[in-house]
Amino acid sequence: MTSRTAAAWEAGPNLPATHRVSGLVYSDQTIFEEEKQHLFGKTWQLACHESEIPEVFDFRTFEVAGQPLVVSRGANGTIRTFVNACSHRGAKIVNDPSGNAKRFTCFYHHWSYDTEGACIDIPREDGYAPTGLKKEDCGLREVRTESKLGLVFVNLDDDAESLESYFGDALKPFEPVMGTGELEVFHFNRSILESNWKSWIETNLDIYHEVMHVTLRKTQVSAGAMKDRNFDLHKNGHAGIGGVKAKYGGYKGWGERDVASTLPGLDPNDLRVFEIFPNSTIIARGTVIRIDTIMPISPGRAVLECRGLGLKGDSDADRMMRIEHHNAYWGPFGRNVPEDAFAAEMCGVSFRTGAAKHQNIARDEDGHGQDDGILRNFYEEWSRRMGRPASNPVNRSEAS
Amino acid sequence: MSLKWNAVAQTVYQTCLRLDQEDFDGYLELFAPEFHYWITAYSPEIRKEMIWLSHDRDGLAALLENVPDHVRRLGSLHRHATVYTVEPGENGTVRVTSSIQVTHTDPDGSSRLFAVGHYHDVLVDTADGPRLTERNAKLETRELGIGSHLPI
Ligand code: FES
Ligand SMILES: [Fe+2]
Numbered sequence: 266m267t268s269r270t271a272a273a274w275e276a277g278p279n280l281p282a283t284h285r286v287s288g289l290v291y292s293d294q295t296i297f298e299e300e301k302q303h304l305f306g307k308t309w310q311l312a313c314h315e316s317e318i319p320e321v322f323d324f325r326t327f328e329v330a331g332q333p334l335v336v337s338r339g340a341n342g343t344i345r346t347f348v349n350a351c352s353h354r355g356a357k358i359v360n361d362p363s364g365n366a367k368r369f370t371c372f373y374h375h376w377s378y379d380t381e382g383a384c385i386d387i388p389r390e391d392g393y394a395p396t397g398l399k400k401e402d403c404g405l406r407e408v409r410t411e412s413k414l415g416l417v418f419v420n421l422d423d424d425a426e427s428l429e430s431y432f433g434d435a436l437k438p439f440e441p442v443m444g445t446g447e448l449e450v451f452h453f454n455r456s457i458l459e460s461n462w463k464s465w466i467e468t469n470l471d472i473y474h475e476v477m478h479v480t481l482r483k484t485q486v487s488a489g490a491m492k493d494r495n496f497d498l499h500k501n502g503h504a505g506i507g508g509v510k511a512k513y514g515g516y517k518g519w520g521e522r523d524v525a526s527t528l529p530g531l532d533p534n535d536l537r538v539f540e541i542f543p544n545s546t547i548i549a550r551g552t553v554i555r556i557d558t559i560m561p562i563s564p565g566r567a568v569l570e571c572r573g574l575g576l577k578g579d580s581d582a583d584r585m586m587r588i589e590h591h592n593a594y595w596g597p598f599g600r601n602v603p604e605d606a607f608a609a610e611m612c613g614v615s616f617r618t619g620a621a622k623h624q625n626i627a628r629d630e631d632g633h634g635q636d637d638g639i640l641r642n643f644y645e646e647w648s649r650r651m652g653r654p655a656s657n658p659v660n661r662s663e664a665s
Numbered sequence: 666m667s668l669k670w671n672a673v674a675q676t677v678y679q680t681c682l683r684l685d686q687e688d689f690d691g692y693l694e695l696f697a698p699e700f701h702y703w704i705t706a707y708s709p710e711i712r713k714e715m716i717w718l719s720h721d722r723d724g725l726a727a728l729l730e731n732v733p734d735h736v737r738r739l740g741s742l743h744r745h746a747t748v749y750t751v752e753p754g755e756n757g758t759v760r761v762t763s764s765i766q767v768t769h770t771d772p773d774g775s776s777r778l779f780a781v782g783h784y785h786d787v788l789v790d791t792a793d794g795p796r797l798t799e800r801n802a803k804l805e806t807r808e809l810g811i812g813s814h815l816p817i
Pocket of ligand 2 (some may be wrong): 468474478601604
């Protein structure tokens, strides 16, 4: 008999703890709340790209694990972030997704804040004189904000290590690509996925799923040698994939991409991936970059934010070329993103319902080909920060 | 304007019907050889007009031919269009604006809204009837769940 009994299904594969993940990490409400606290509340989170707030006083609103934030460029160009909630009665202050404002005035009782977060106006302030409440005590809650390679990150933890130390030298391979010419976001899209946020991340880290995408079967799997692919695993859960090649002409209707206007440091047929632990991924394909960020809404629901980037000052023809190369795979009508999102949702069904109890991350190709080492690196860091092993996050002997 | 409202509307509606039925050859017959197709949307986040799909007729034909090889969510899309305006364009063409609603119906039979927006079309008269030379499916809806391999 090769199928399994309920007990065997529950017990899971006979693998080292590092090589399997319990289904509970995708479905348990307590684990979900702890992820918000220990992962999203303590790691550097992507706010936006600097090109989204190019001018003085430009702002963008966004969320980290459901918490509304506003990032803005101050008078001297300094980028700061605040919790988007009024000191007075708590109302959300800034509701536009983007704009330009010298001051943020709350719609409710017109308290105003400058771009340094100071409360600069309280209408009829003398009404507070008897209680001693002063503007000076009513500033916004500032959130730590630091930038790297044009990416603006925030950290809700005032005591977190610096962004520089968070990355170490992990982003080195992306320095020529993202640090030579100025980049610019030309595509932005948010979509809701009926899956745990990690099932999306897995579509980025699990290169073995090339087999699902007809585009990758035809353009990527045999374009370069499996042994030339390299996985660089870094501290803090970050990881890079390099050495992957594509021959775009293999998919009907696509031409080869032997164009001159590649991004700096890239060959037109290069594919590079970088996972920013825990929830953002940079993917560079020769001519264009995608950055995606997945934010949890509930254990079985997440919101995906995708950006497409080209070079600032692109000619119209180059920009159109980058947009077309971007859209070939990515965006809501790309050939790959709807497949990855479908895969995440199908894992979502199994873990939400408890049909699946485990998954295995056991491929070992010595750091090449379609190795799962990058997934193991992710779950090792997840386990460390959560103080629970991903293989058995709720001590089962205790629970039973 | 030699093109009549009824004939124009019929061509627009046929694009919906044939694409709903995934009759890709029949769908492509409704386009003139110089046809161009776009899906666009405006992002208030980055304050930019975005192009999400852009193909000439051959590019669109290749895209459709590949669709059956992709992993897709089961069920079907249903495109509902209403022609709002038909105005004279350049060189005997007409500019047609239609409001559109697209719903997805899953295999269990439950339907939910996928997207709303407008078709901004240009049609030219031919011996076979009005044919599209341009379609810009401009979406209001930007949150599209897992997205779609099909044009709108
Ligand atoms: S809640 Fe903002 S001014 Fe009162
Ligand atoms: Fe994928």
